[in-house]
Amino acid sequence: MNKDYLNSDIKFNKEVFKTPENYFDNVKEQIYAKTIENKDGQMQSRVALWTIVKPQLSLVASFAIIFFIALFVIDKTKEITPILGTADTSSYIYTIEEGFLKTNFIDFIDPSDSSNYREEIPQDQLAEYIKDNIDIITIALLD
Amino acid sequence: MTDRDIIDGLMNNGNRDHLFRLIVDKFSERLYWHVRKMVVYHEDANDILQNTFIKAWRSLDSFRGESGLYTWLYRIATNESLTFLKRDKIKTFFSFTDSYKNVEDRLNADPYFSGDETQKLLYKAILSLPPKQRAVFKMRYFDDMKYEEISEVLNTSVGALKASYHHAYQKIQKIIEDSV
Known part of the structure; x- marks a missing residue:
């Protein structure tokens, strides 16, 4: 069976606590000074709740500010990324909206047409096309 | 002077300052030990004891003598101690220690x-x-x-x-x- 410490070993006696010398005489004088001699009876200054929570609130506010800055930056990055990733599409859409389509001579060539169309292609346009589409042409040649 | 005499004095518009001095003189030590056993530390007990008497002084006019003087003061001191302990608990909680x-x-x-x-x-x-x-x-x-x-x-x-x-x-x- 467990020992009942509270009923056996530990006995409270007032001597456990001490007070400063002449404490009771002094405290009475202090009480009189704050009551009878000072009719306003100002309360002892207490630590206000605001004083207690102020440092913690500052900390929380700092974290909140950092969080919102991070959120703002992430949002901005998200907005920028699609623009960068779809630059060609945007430009395409922009061109359509303006009523124009960026075309190339190749768009008008019908491979099934046996007419001698090559002669009608200006050399400078052909050179420009090859320069712009060298990757596609290379792949097509490999096939 | 007995508790009854003090209460009668308060009820009959006796000299408040003198009667309050008697109250402080008579009960401060008992109340101190009551508070000290609740809050343990001397500094805290000292603050609470002083606040107890300041509150008692402020509400002296509303004391009707329905309970004994010590009972009345004991209640104020207990409430002050509990308020202090609750505030202390909040303070400890927010100090993250x-x-x-x-x-x-x-x-x-x-x-x-x-x-x-x-x-x-x-x-x-x-x-x-x-x-x-x-x-x-x-x-x-x-x-x-x-x-x-x-x-x-x-x-x-x-x-x-x-x-x-x-x-x-x-x-x-x-x-x-x-x-x-």
Whole structure:
């Protein structure tokens, strides 16, 4: 069976606590000074709740500010990324909206047409096309 | 001068300053020890005692003498102690520190505590109790008050007080048991 410490070993006696010398005489004088001699009876200054929570609130506010800055930056990055990733599409859409389509001579060539169309292609346009589409042409040649 | 004489003096517009001096003179020491056993530290007990008398002074006109002078002051002191303990609990919570370690450090450094290791252990355990539970434990264990008397002071049912004391007793017993 467990020992009942509270009923056996530990006995409270007032001597456990001490007070400063002449404490009771002094405290009475202090009480009189704050009551009878000072009719306003100002309360002892207490630590206000605001004083207690102020440092913690500052900390929380700092974290909140950092969080919102991070959120703002992430949002901005998200907005920028699609623009960068779809630059060609945007430009395409922009061109359509303006009523124009960026075309190339190749768009008008019908491979099934046996007419001698090559002669009608200006050399400078052909050179420009090859320069712009060298990757596609290379792949097509490999096939 | 008896308590009755002081009350009669207050009721009959006697010299308030003189009567209040008598009240402070008569009850300050008893009230100090009541508060000290609740809050343990001298500085805290000193603040609470002074606030108790300041409140009593402010509400002297509303005292109707329906209860005894000491009972009236005892209630004010208990309420002040409980308010202090609750505020202290909030302060400890928001300080993000180890409350048990704080208690231990403060008790070890307290020049007005002269208990041996076992008594120190008891007070550390008491300081870990929630404010109201601590008040119930103090009144029952140290002051041998009846549950009905505690009920009047704390305005809580006897059943709730019995349960609260039982929990406090078991908790302190366990803390001591684990440490011995």
